[in-house]
Amino acid sequence: MVALLKNEYDIVIVGAGPAGCSAAYFSKFFDSDNKFNVLLLEKFSGEKYTEYHHMCGECISHAAFNEIQPLKPKYTIENIEIYKEHVVDNYVLEHKVKGYIIDRPKFFSYIIDEYLKLGGEFEKGTLTKIIQKNDYYNIEIDDKKTVKTKYLIAADGANSTIRKSMHIKDINKITAVQYIIDKESEHNVIEVFYDEIYNGGYKWIFPNGMTTKIGLPQMKDKKIKIDGKIIKKQARVIGFGGIENRVYNNIVLIGDAAGQTNAMSYGGIRPGMYAGKLAAEAIVKYKNPQRYEIKWKKSIFNSEIVNESFQKLEKMNNKEIIEHLEPFNSNIILAIMKIILFKKYRKYWKIYKAYNIERKIGW
Template sequence: MKERYDVVVVGAGPAGSTCARFAAARGASVLVLEKDRDVGMPVRCGEAVSNRSLEKIVDIDPRWIAATIKRFRLISPSGHVVEPDLGGYGYVLERRIFDYDLARLAVEAGAELHTKSYVDGLLPRNPEPGTTTDMSSEEKETSSAAKDRSDDSSGWRGVSLQWKGEPRTVEARIIVGADGVESRVGKWAGIDTTTHMRDMETCAQMTLSNVDLEEDACEFYFGNDTAPMGYLWVFPKGRGMANVGVGISGMASKQKAAIRYLQEFVERRYPGAGVLTTVAGGVPCATTVDTLVKGNIVLVGDAAHQVNPMSGGGITSGMIGGKLAGEAIARALEKNDLSLLNEYPKQWRKEVGAKHDTYYRMKAAVYKFPDETLDDIAVNVLKLREDKRTIWGVFKTALRHQPALVWEMMKTFGLRPSA
């Protein structure tokens, strides 16, 4: 590890690795720091992506694909099954291979990567006596004001870290927070990255073997007893294996934790299954953080709340964030002008962010539907002509009492009212 780099990326998930790849490919010296001993492990994810969004951002390697998904099955609380037409297909990934490969691509592009590297603070540019890298309560109070001056050039000199247990520092011109749901790099820089309780989907996930399921269908279960303010998923992974998990809102988790919902479901539905992994996770299902760039700090992926707030899917959207950030970083370094970093938030908003805002409003609308309403939606969708049973058909039915939102949805996603 050198003393100084153009860019330090904190976190080697899909967003961090993609950002590193795009910045390094254009000549930036990039260091990626991963706190865990192994990139991509443990897998805290449902692992499902749509083929189109993944193809846009990376050349797909067949080794990443555990299963190809042709069908979506949405299961209402009393068991009505709706199979909307996907208008495409999806993949269930093998993320322990996928994340590894994205990190490899970053390194092949010229980035340097270290695991067991725990970043524990930012280095102030002009350290004054008594100054710490962590926010004082005084700073916290002014952090909303700080949002408005994201182009201030005071910036940070680098990061402090524990590398293989030893403290050290690394200097960097640009620091990327790709540190996932924790998002502490942003907090240290005075950006409000705290996820509200209602928006935090708290998750428990298992990898099961010896399960009897359809190998080309992703199942989503809804209902207050199964997954309040969230959903439970069963995604096939080939050879009788499945990624099964549940995500519920932090508000619901107050009464009963995610792991309990998952255990109950698995005991009921797959009593003979082998449990290969049991992991916890948290997904920030919010709109994108207000400040993606502040001085020389850049946020990407879960750390920037770039998850689709409706589905909770964040792999490809985080990678788009990483790519846009990586390109903006390369340009800013080439022109020696940090203000060019601000192209990234603009591009993000145009390509993804505005859509996520609409998804968020849709989520807020359907979020607290009681079980009867969910069953009612399923029954009404099943009354639609088969060719109208699309994902949009489902949403239109769900939101039929909110025409303004349906209209916004159509506008945002470029759909004609007849779609």
């Protein structure tokens, strides 16, 4: 495979996850004169790639597709209409939502096909080394082939080799564990469970065709009982909480490599794809990666309120979890009135603001 590579590219994107596929597709989408040689590089193929990308709830909102038009929601497994939030076995908040459970590996191959049709290249290979030259980079692939590129987009996930090799301060990470259960669950419904044992996170139960996905943050010191016959157990690291800078000369970090997953919801597909589009636009249309940095910093996805609220949730005990969500256990008008009228809710004001952001861009 690596032997087929050219010696020189304008843009190399490392990692064919949501962020990388989006960056690759939009690099060619914005390149209407077909002037840019673009390479998308991915270390996994076949079963390994499929396995890696199914290690996810695979849940994405309808709204995400407004940002990445003309890409379409293909290979959907479920249409999600109801969101149930179980608050410490005390009460359940139920809302109408619009989203999908998507077959991620198939969805990404659809995007890669569209990218190839626009003239992009896709190869299997692992980036092993980067050497910065004057105004370009030499990247080593599989420790044997060297390729020259002007721009390098790091979409290589939470444990990004590129971020590490640049000695950039590490991002916040959690390991999420997910069980595939041999049981159908209520279709069209996603459920989350809040409890102090999840340290600011939550347990989720998502339908997935004939099976169900149950996931939670890894908790080494606690035993969690999972109901149903477990077909498979998976675990993967998520990068959240952001990073100070995403652009270093012509190296651009996107997706989990830049800690762009939402700290409160663990939703990382949408922000990664949005960042991929912004990065591609900045490089191809404006030849200025800093435009991506500026646009990302101004975007609602880059929310300090969400990060700060997650830190507050991490410290909450069950009494506080129950108390702060209690106003929402009624209709929205009543909820707003309770929050305004009762002093005990005022200390949660920032968290309520974060929930409002979550409602718009959480997944």
